[in-house]
Amino acid sequence: MSDALPEDAANARIDEGVEAAVAAGFPAAVADLAGLVCIPSVSWPAFDAAHVAESAEAVAALLRGTGVFDTVDIRRALEAGSDDVYGHPAVIARRPARNGRPTVLLYAHHDVQPPGADEDWDTPPFEPTQRGERLYGRGAADDKAGVMTHVGAIRALVEAVGDDFDLGIAVFIEGEEEWASRSFANFLRDNRDLLEADAIVVADSGNWDAETPALTVALRGAVAFNVRVSTLGHASHSGMFGGAVPDAMLAAVRMLASLHDADGSVAVEGLRDAGLETPEYDEAQLREETGLLDAVSPIGRGSILSRIWSQPSITVTGIDAPTVANASNTLVPSVRARISARVAPGQDADEALAAIRAHLEANAPFGAVLEYDGFDTGQAFLVDTSGWAVAEALDAFRDAWRREPVQIGVGGSIPFIAELVEEFPAAQILVTGVEDPLSKAHSPNESLHLGVFKKALLSEALLLARLNRRAG
Template sequence: MTSDPHRQDAVRDAATAGIPTALADLGALVRIPSIAWPAFDQTQLVKSAEAVADLARGTGVFDDVQIARAGIPGTDELGQPAVLAVRRARNGRPTVLLYAHHDVQPPGDEALWQSPPFEPTVRDGRLYGRGAADDKAGVMAHIAALRAVKEVLGDDFDLGVALFIEGEEEYGSRSFSTFLTDHADVLRSDVIVVADSGNWDERTPSLTVSLRGNAHFTLRVRTLEHASHSGMFGGAVPDAMLATVKLLSSLWDESGAVAVEGLRERDAETPAYSEETLRSETGLLPGVTPIGTGSIIGRIWNKPAITVTGIDATSVAAASNTLLPEVSVVISARVAPGQDARDAYAAVEAHLRAHAPFGAELTFTDVDYGQPFLVDTSGWAVEDVRAAFREGYGVEPVDAGIGGSIPFIADLVRENPGAQILVTGVEDPHSRAHSPNESLHLDTFRKAVVSEALLLAKLDARTV
């Protein structure tokens, strides 16, 4: 069948009609606390994988559905359970790889949630719960879109589909590269849809075309062999906290922009975005000013950023009049598109070593890299997804950058060098992914499902 308007209308209607079922299934997934951190109950992650596998089988699309694990490089361990479902292409049609992940972030302080994090709750047109947006909504967008296309096309559905639902994205995708190698034959695709990004707003879809990379590490600052009395020696002996504060402050200039020689910026135009919008989307307090220079979106999409995300030191409750011998911090450096993450890390490490105050001893451990990414937007699949967005959302889509990182995309490209990459998502700026009160805008979800179903129908009408 050709991609005619009647077929597209039928796919749209089927996708729309399937939304209540998709949301019910999403709620069931949200109830499973599928956290990949070893400190949490790992049987829940297995339960989540089994639930996703059952959903994949229920579409009637796939020739084979399995739950698989892959080895973690450099260890004897296996990674977390992923779901892999495969349908071979027929009659010269392309193959599309649909990616999402079923693991979620830990809930954090549950007292900050307005409703229990693993009890899906609808308020004001949004579904609240950990994973409701990131990324179980991505899982269900794939499932619901496949259901709609299968319902309309039946035996005429010739598109090849590989559904890959990862189980450890929030925990660093430690076995991801091995998984790709182990299953290279069935994952080889013409188009890859990564449903793990966001949209411009609740009404406007985005195609993510640039991603910052990441260099993540732990820094230990040590100045003393042992703790000492702060009254007896304070003022003459530099404690580790003093050294750490002075050292970290050297990473930024007075505006809050990164001040590390060797970290590069990308020169690219960005759409208009006001400080008022930034305040609305981030919860910036009234008396607090934004940091950095240049356009606000440019700072987020195209410039490096450095954040201290964790610290090990004496807690407030256990504080005493003591000079601390050592302090450890976790540093996350976001890398602008166009710069290698390893080069960026080397620049940050060199800066810290050069600025260590009082001769403080520095130790760098747990270094992890994620490469930035720029999408080639010249392919036919990009045309198809933009058209699907226009039809599904009713507005023109926006090509967007993302300040965050999706490091595994570089691995996908390495294993599928000829594939066209489409980075989409169901989140909006108010989703609060990774934070308390994470939520999904229900109408955005509906439009995302319709758009993906329309995209699959378009791909099914192509030959390669």
Template structure:
């Protein structure tokens, strides 16, 4: 195992160079103008995997973005491990707010900055490093699956899994798209909240009215909408929608000062909700208003607004059903719309939550690999956000053991400006994955399967 750790270090400089080349490709599938860049990214990933020693490398698509599947056959009697990452990235937002160009990887203070450096092109780099450290011939079968539309909700993933089931079937699935407790302490993600969203529109008038002539007599739509949205939480910030599921969370210490540091909470602004931070982040539902359509301040006039709408995003605790939660949210909106205003609720995306029973020999092997690579015991954590495709994998391959790992840390700022990868975390994550492949393949005379 010591030699394997050294080999990971040996391959990392080339892996980092490959990662930087991938980051320079603006693979934003959500932007139609850059879809050719996503296709170029898939070709680049395919080339890297071919050069790493995978004999069977394919670019596939089922009506959506191109994905890459690369296969190395298992030795007789050995298991097959599926390694997942995605090569598409979030839009960069306002490039002027970046400290360096978003698609030009730049190192500062041990971190590599750029869109996709962590989420999730570093997942590809992790898989490449682990495979190369084994000389392209690990003791297990390895299938690498690199998706191309995860940041757009993976709309064609179910079709990909169905169409290429035989290629993707595995005993263990490693999903490298999550984060770690810190840059020094690794995490195994064992639960994820689901997602349900909708657009709510309220209408009070068939046309705008002069607010001086009719204000105080008939309601305007924006005031109705504000009151309706305010009903979604109680005075402490807890979700006030009835019938939503709550789970339990791991007993970990998440002090207030870390919350403030990790989030950039402004001085004087309080946390919301009740219960531990872990409960609120991982095991309770949350509701956020993520957009409002109404008259802008710049275009405002003394007019009663006839219509207004908002988009509501809800996170569903593990064990809950996303569809049932959206129905409960819809009932709440119907029951709390003031003054008889007309209400329209348009359902949006659904993503089921997921909880992993992280016990048994595969997870024991993973934890031991983390301990050896990081020098610290891994923390079993939840994720407050959603990775709905994990439930898709579980449905497609119900017998497989799923490990959710990653190369992010609290300072990564995935999806935000100045996204970055801690280079020490990349090394430790790649080392842990290489060690896991060895253990799953029978290192030290035994196998985890």
């Protein structure tokens, strides 16, 4: 008589082994995450690129330490449209699939946003600090926790089934996601043979809350650019000519105000609503998660989540103008503003850009002259939820979190996902994450809920274990 367990019992034992391995390895995962957070890997041009290179080396060392990859390299690609400017270093790894098993590509990014002013942080941004259940630091959630979710899940898989498994795994840890992924498309083309996969896990989103997992199925697109508003050939005395000559600040303020209706809804003709159905989410929850002041009302029309997931938005994220400290009695000849817009799923980003420019030109008062530069666009994305990979991911969520997962839209953008789909049209996309609504990604006091991190890591480890026994 054979001593082999029935298949269901054997699979259950493997899943139990995965859960035990995640629990045992979790302190090391947190410690390694803290080590990554210590590296100030800001990918913006004003910051030292050597830190991004240091971060890439640290990530490569973690992947090599798993002992499962045939290839672990640090590579760069040319930025789009350039013949000599390369993007920041990314880490790439691969082991081939065997015996008919699928290959899964695991994506995250190791670069981070600028920290902002130190005085806005309760603890130094690059000194990871645990307070209660949260780990604070720039990149603790976005997205070095995504990196460590992948590393920790692979470690747990090896602990549970050994390093001689059949699942194919590719890893792509990008180094410039926070700076518009300017070399992303070229990197995919240059390394297509190492990145091609049946399913792609993008660990760069969030969850419904700290107790409920989410799979992101809709992402808004992005449009950003600078607009310079000019009314004078040179500055003039505001007392001598004010009241007769329009200054650029007056023109810019009136023009930018025209982008929204009185209730704060976007007023640009040609921007569309995706019409997505949204779950219940009330104003009290919005206030708790955003810090909206008691005296301030929300903006927009429709359900709150439809405004965030399904409708366009426009934000003026910066203005170059004299500071209050340097405000002389002068008519300002020129003002520059940065426009950042989010585009509803289903609308082309270039179409949205054209609509916003047309609106600005039609609403530039006093004949003000407009000039543009600094364009960035990224396409929106809708997930096809009918595939086997989505079903496997949702099952892994249920078992890891002991809670029914939610399928969500996200107001933010991950423009490179559209490029992944273009390069690998047959691959199924799973957008997961380790953040919760209180993570404050991109903001001072960014943090990671360690309970969420552990459950996200277990979800991915279970997913890998189950894909390892999936044939066909």
